[in-house]
Amino acid sequence: MHPIIIIGSGMAAYTLAREFRKLDKETALTIITADDGDAYSKPMLSTALAQNKAPDQLVNAKVESMREQLNAQILSNQQVLAIDAAAKQLQLQDQTLSYSKLILALGADPVRAQLAGDAADAVMSINDLTDYARFRAAIVNAKRVAILGGGLIGCEFANDLAAAGFHVEIVHPQAYPLERLLPEAAAIALRDGLAGLGVVWHLQRMAVAVDHHGDDLVVSLNDGSTVAADAVLSAIGLRPRTQLAQHAGIHTGRGIRVNRQLQTNVPDVYAIGDCAEVEGHVLPYVLPLMAQARALAATLSGTPTNVAYPAMPVVVKTPACPIALAAPSVPDSASWTVDCQEDGICALYQDANGQLLGFALTGKATQQRQALAKQLPPILTMQ
Ligand SMILES: Cc1cc2nc3c(=O)[nH]c(=O)nc-3n(C[C@H](O)[C@H](O)[C@H](O)COP(=O)(O)OP(=O)(O)OC[C@H]3O[C@@H](n4cnc5c(N)ncnc54)[C@H](O)[C@@H]3O)c2cc1C
Structure with a gap:
């Protein structure tokens, strides 16, 4: 056999x-x-x-x-x-x-950004332990890191690098980070939380080229502006x-x-x-x-079994603005109700009958994630 x-x-x-x-x-x-x-x-x-x-x-x-x-x-x-x-x-x-x-x-595989410039090959991504080792070695003497992509992974690395003492600038094509997963108020809280750590945002802009300029890597954006960095990390998707x-x-x-x-x-x-x-x-x-x-x-091992998916909230590891979210699997006619308190945001995505279909929580409100997850419909039932 x-x-x-x-x-x-x-x-x-x-x-x-x-x-x-x-x-x-x-x-x-x-x-x-x-x-x-x-x-x-x-x-x-x-x-x-x-x-x-x-x-x-x-x-x-x-x-x-x-x-x-x-x-x-x-x-x-x-x-x-x-x-x-x-x-x-x-x-x-x-x-x-x-x-x-x-x-x-x-x-x-990490999606590779389509970039011109003589340093396009110097752009790194971190998707496994080998990548991590390579990136860590590359930033030993670095002070500034440019991150391409303000999605979940880009924001987590931004928080981590800023907390480690690096100057971080993020280039993100949309108006807010995590715009497909979060309502505007929560996305703004994340943006501002990271900005509070010193992260500089370049929103609604795309990187088009990366070039060597002396010892710097210079990222050129589609509005003609530039970001100078010692290392460039791409986190634009998998x-x-x-x-x-x-x-x-x-x-x-x-x-x-x-x-x-x-x-x-x-x-x-x-x-x-x-x-x-x-x-x-x-x-x-x-x-x-x-x-x-x-x-x-x-x-x-001999017992044919279907996979079942209950609702599975995701925690975004950004201590500057902790986030828990459950994105609706099929966005439909439901809408967000956003409750902003001083210590956190509780945004609920509900249909016309009040059925909860998703949520986004920030700060202290993240403590509600388990209780709210129980109210969500499963993603896949066992059938
Ligand atoms: C930075 C980062 C942070 C994350 N944080 C979270 C989090 O907080 N919470 C969460 O739920 N998820 C998180 N995720 C996602 C989560 O880590 C992944 O969903 C999970 O690790 C994927 O595991 P995998 O085994 O499917 O893939 P991988 O870990 O990518 O493993 C794939 C394996 O396949 C091998 N392979 C591929 N092709 C071949 C081939 N042709 N021949 C031989 N071997 C091959 C590779 O060598 C590798 O061993 C994060 C992901 C990243 C990148």
Whole structure:
């Protein structure tokens, strides 16, 4: 019998492997990863600089320990180049491996900004521990960091870098940060909270080029203005890794398309985590991948199980203006009711019947997130 193979060693892959081992201690399990296979918590990447954490300090378990814990073969620093779904085989650089079942836990790639200029290649992004190590090394003697993108990850890094003593400037194309997730009042509170730390905003502007100018990196914006920095961090979004699947005839949309049992259209091939699109939902967060991992572990060990998604609020790690939000999965005719108090904002997204569909909380109001989450309809029921 060929092993179950998981591609990836991020939180989705390792959570699945752990959940599977709770139910099945024996079936051969192989994990193939382009990383070194050390287990770490990715959300820590955007709070680690202010704590002066070295990359090694973010590792929860070394790959050797993961092999032991999971009773799994882990092939690290190995890229899967192709999937032959008909033969149920994977092509690596110098070997071919057969699988009984295959799980794609491939994650997502940072979207690259389309930039002109002789320093466009110097723009960095942080999406894994290696990126974090590279960025941290690049800012050893730096004082100023320009961030492209005022979304969730851009704002978290802005807060972390400002708290670590850097001068931070954010270039963001919209009028407010997180404009698609927050009502205006909450977005303004976030903008002002970060400004209070010294963060300079360049709103409704786009970066068009990055050039070397002496020792500086100069970011040119589309209104003709410039931002001088020692390092430039791009946080303009993530795109699920779908290419490997696509080339194997696996259906993809925004992510790798799967049903509620996390199955692709190809027999015995599944997808979870940031790369997966579960019945139209791409939710690149920890809680969804944990729900997926539990359901898929049960399915792989013989009990076909649908994934269920309750409402899953997201906490934005910006201590300058703490935020908890639950974005409505299908924006409709509902509207925001915003209650602004001195110590926080409570914004509720409700339909005409008063049914709560989403919320955005800042400051002290974030304490209400669990209670409010209970009133939200589930995102996916088990059916
Ligand atoms: C800075 C930051 C902060 C975040 N903060 C939060 C937060 O506070 N709360 C929250 O809920 N979520 C947060 N998220 C999102 C959350 O971390 C992700 O949803 C989650 O870590 C994704 O895990 P994953 O296993 O799907 O992907 P990844 O961790 O990206 O893992 C993908 C794996 O696939 C491997 N791989 C890909 N292609 C191949 C190939 N061809 N061959 C071999 N291996 C391959 C990679 O090497 C990697 O091991 C944050 C994300 C970032 C970037």
